[in-house]
Amino acid sequence: MVVFVGMKSFVNEVAATLGGEHIYACIQCGICTASCPVAGEMEYPPRKIIAMIRAGMRDEVLSSSSMWYCLSCHLCGCRCPRKVKPTELAHALESLAVQHGYKVKKTYTPAMYRSFVSSIRANGRVHEFGMMLKFYLMTNPLAALKMLPLGLKLFLHRRMPLIPERAKGKEDLSRIIQKFREVIASQ
Amino acid sequence: MKYYSYFPGCSAGSTAIGLGLSVQAIAEPLDMELIELEGWTCCGSTPYGSLDELEAVVVAARNLALAEKTGLDLVTPCSSCYVTLNGAAIHLEDHPELKRQVNEALAVANLEYHGNLRIRHLVDVLLNDVTPEVIASKVQQGLNGLKVAPYYGCQLVRPHYGSDDTEFPQSLDLLVESLGAEAVPYPLKARCCGGALIISEQSLALGLIRKLLDSAVRNGAQCIVTPCPLCQTNLDAYQSQVNSKFKTDYNLPILFVSQLIGLALGIASNSLGLNTNIARSVTIDRLIKERGRLDNGGGKI
Structure with missing residues (x-):
């Protein structure tokens, strides 16, 4: 049950940010990853990172370089059938990572x-x-x-x-x- | 004459000086009075939001509160400011508690943001207030079918704060055609140039810029126009780096759409900051020469 509480709390923490509000709506269709011009550079592309957040993988998500590759092109959000806004989610994750002192490797x-x-x-x-x-x-x-x-x-x-x-x-x-x-x- | 509150954005006075100059130059002939917002600062910006998303909203909100007091629509020529300011306004609308906290902070400078401000992109104003018909009626120097690739970039059309299509937009095409130029259709016209990652992830961004140049050239473009300061800088200043990295030989002029409009309105190229553009080709130079106004600034790559 401890694991379950951890899972709940990270997704809730993200859902409480500006930009993370719509994370529960994701149906894992993957159009975000398919649309992303830099998905190939990311350790965890957008669809996967949403799955990881919902699985409670806080350290893995916040220490990853993935969101720092986001170009803010908003193609993912415009195509998302559930209006999840992955671009805004990426910036919310960056902000959370900074707030909690996570060090990011691989990108300047x-x-x-x-x-x-x-x-x-x-x-x-x-x-x-x-x-x-x-x-x-x-x-x-x-x-x-x-x-x-x-x-x-x-x-x-x-x-x-x-x-x-x-x-x-x-x-x-x-x-x-x-x-x-x-x-x-x-x- | 129509009146607007004007938010140039930081780059319009530096890396995108050609944008700042040309917007000022076309305003009067197009009957727009752009009143620069007194005391404006950075819009809040994507990097700020990435490091501290709440504080970035406050930075934006101060500008919004200043603009709201004027009672005029706020117009910016910068696609990034447009998205940041609109994004902050939406966050404040969606989160009343945040809005209360922001207003508590704004109060130290006697400001308050209520949420009654329309934040518009210059392209929206040109298309919907000035209109292509009126622009066409003021053209002094028709562009004689110059083949222009309208490059929208991302933030003019995404997320959807305006009314244009998010993937196959038309607004710039209509403006370009009102000048007597031909808007070249090409598939990447609203794809990303790499944005600010040109600084931190240069080789990644150069690859994206190359794709855009390639798509425009393959479809017959003689030049590219864009409203976005960052797109223009990436395509223009980094064009020679694309060439050395990929062994290509692009030499495509990259103009701000306001510069192209200015040329067609018969405004001198120096007033449009055309000598601050870096990559040039014979086409635009010849166009300028034909008009009898030799551009003596700027170098060639």
């Missing part, structure tokens, strides 16, 4: 997202140059060298400003985020 996407978000938190908007520089230095400085010609090309075409533009609403945004964290923590 989490590191890329982290530099993206820290750019937003610092400037109120994304500063692509800073974001990409941070990402390459954090993961693979050699790749940064390889990317130099592309960066230069973008820079010469006025598409890569070196100095971040600080959004006017940045201070307000920071205060709102701070308050929101307090609200969530208190409830």
Whole structure:
């Protein structure tokens, strides 16, 4: 029965997220996996990961790299006969994995997202140059060298400003985020 | 004149500067008054939602609350902002408790989001408010049957926040044809370019970009147009990387649809940021030269 309780709790945990709400509706038809342009890269493609969630395989799901390959193309969700929205489920799983400190191997996407978000938190908007520089230095400085010609090309075409533009609403945004964290923590 | 609240998105001032410039340039001739949303910040974005989905909703909600106060429809030219802002609005509608918490946080800046905002994509506005008929009536420089592959990408049509078909959409085709160009049919017009994974999973994304270029070229396209800043960057800036990886020789101009509209309206190419596009082919250059306005910016790959 302990196993059963574990099963229940993980699927409930997912169903309580934004994006995981429709997980019970899945009929395992597999059209999500068949439609996914990157299913071949995933350890567990969308249909399988839903089955694993419902089987209570929390560690396997949250430590996998699968959801980090999601391109947000939403083809799966548009074709799903049960309106499960696997794209949103993928982002909910990513968010859960981060929240619970799971480390993901095999893909640099989490590191890329982290530099993206820290750019937003610092400037109120994304500063692509800073974001990409941070990402390459954090993961693979050699790749940064390889990317130099592309960066230069973008820079010469006025598409890569070196100095971040600080959004006017940045201070307000920071205060709102701070308050929101307090609200969530208190409830 | 129609009035809109305008949300450019972060990239319209940087990697997609050509989008920002061309949208501003076509607004007036098409009788749109795009009033930039005062104090806007990042929309919330997919990466933010992937790391902290609740906090991403708050980031979006601040923009929504600002826009709601204006009483105007919120228009964005960025497909990704369009999806993020609409997605957040739906989450807030579906989860009243979350909405209460979000509004409690927004209150520190005297903001509140009620849920009475229409978030629209620029393509929707061009198609349904401006209309192809009116655009056609304002064309100065017909495109003489230029073969254009309309590339929708994903987020303009999926998930289904607009009214176009999610797999075989028509909206861009209609806009392109109103300019006197020929919209080339090709099967991958609403398939994914790899999105932001071009940074973290480059070889995977390059493969997807190659398929798109291949599909468009095989069907006779002389150029590709898209509304999406990320799609344009992937197809344009990474085209030479596709060529070196796959030993191909694509040299296809990738324009924002607003740039193509601007050209047809007779707007100078520099005002449309055409010199910030990277991959060029003779076709567009010749088109520009024929119009007697030599584009002296930008290089060739």
